[in-house]
Amino acid sequence: MDTGTTTLRTRIGATLRRQRRLLALGALSLLLHLVVLAWMDGRLVVNPPPSPLSSAATALAVRLTATAPAAIPPGQPAAPLPPIPPIEPIPPIVPIAPGTPAPATPAAVQAPAADATPAGVESFQMPSRYRVVMPPSVRLVYALRDGAGRPDGExxxxxETDGVQYRLALDGVAGSIESxxxxxxxxxxxxRARYRHGAGRAAVAxxxxxxxxxxxxFGGSxxxxxxSQDGATVLMQLxxxxxxxxxxxxxEVEIYVGRADAAAVERFGVVGRERLVTALGEIETLHLVRTxxxxxxxxxxxxxxxxPVQLRAPAPGGGMRTQVIREIAKSG
Structure with a gap:
C-alpha cells in the first residue's frame, strides 16, 4: 500500500471519529434537555404556585423570624417586660325610658337625669351647647305689679362678676334666689344656689x-x-x-336647670320682637316663653x-305678676 492511500485512510478515520464524537455530544445534550424538561414538568404538577394566603403567611413568618429578639448570653438577666396598660372599664348602659322624644338637633345627645335610685332612672334630652359671653356687672331694679296689675313694690x-367668678341675688316673680x-x-x-322656701332657704350644690x-x-341628687344653671343664673345665661x-x-332655647329639689331641661320658645314702654322709654325686646x-x-x-328688662309669672292668687325695668345701674 502506497503512502497516499495510507494518508487518505488516516484522514477518513479522523473525520469519522470527530463526527462520532459530535453525534455523541448532540445525543447527550438532547438527553440532558429532555431530563430538565421532565423535571420541570414534574415540579409544576407536584408544587403548584403558592396562593396569596400562603404568600402572606410566609411573609408574616419571615417578619416574625426577622424581628425575633436576640438570644440572651448565659448568666445575663433578661430585660423586664413593659407593663400592660390597664383596661378601661366599659360604662354602664343607661336604659331609655319608653316614649323619650328624639333629639331636636343633631348636636343634642341623651343623658340620664335623676340618679337617686338605680331602678327606673329617668332619661331626658341634654340641651345643645351654646356660645356664651359673660355679662358685665349690673344692678337691675324693676317696678312690680300684682296679679290685678296694681303696683306691688319692686x-x-x-x-357682680370679675369675668371669672360671680355672685347673683334675684328677688321677684321668678323667685328669691342667691347664687x-x-x-x-x-x-x-x-x-351653689339657695332658694327661698317658706321661712327658710333650700340649698343646692x-x-x-x-x-x-x-x-x-331635700336630699337626693x-x-x-x-x-347647667340654677333658677337665677338661667336669666344671665340667656x-x-x-x-x-x-x-x-x-x-327654642333649651337649658338644664337645677332647682331646689329637682333638675330638668327648661325650654324657652322665642315668640318674637316686641317694643315695651318702660320708665326708661321704649325698649326693643325679644320675647321668650317658658311653658x-x-x-x-x-x-x-x-x-x-x-x-331681662321684663318678667312675668303666675301670681299665687291668680292672674300674672309682672316686673318691668325701672333702673339699670352699673355694679361693682
Missing part, C-alpha cells in the same frame, strides 16, 4: 367635678350636664347667649346687653 337683680360660682367653656357655672347636682336640703351670637336665640308647670315669660333687651 323687684331686683344684682349681678355664686364661676365660668367654664359652656358659660356660667353655678357652684353643683358638684361639677363629680358631674352631680346635690339637693342638700341628679346628674349634671355642661351648661343674656350671655345673646351677647355671644344673637342668631342662637331662635326657635310647663311653672310658666315664665322673659323679655331680653338687645340694646341693653340682652338683659
Amino acid at each position: 323687684a331686683s337683680l344684682d349681678w 355664686e360660682g364661676g365660668t367654664d367653656d359652656a358659660g356660667i357655672a353655678p357652684q 353643683f358638684a361639677r367635678e363629680r358631674g352631680t347636682i346635690v339637693f342638700e336640703s 341628679a346628674r349634671d350636664t355642661p351648661g 343674656a350671655g347667649i345673646g351677647l355671644a351670637d344673637p342668631d342662637q336665640l331662635q326657635g 310647663g308647670a311653672a310658666p315664665l315669660e322673659i323679655w331680653l333687651a338687645p340694646a341693653h346687653g340682652w338683659l
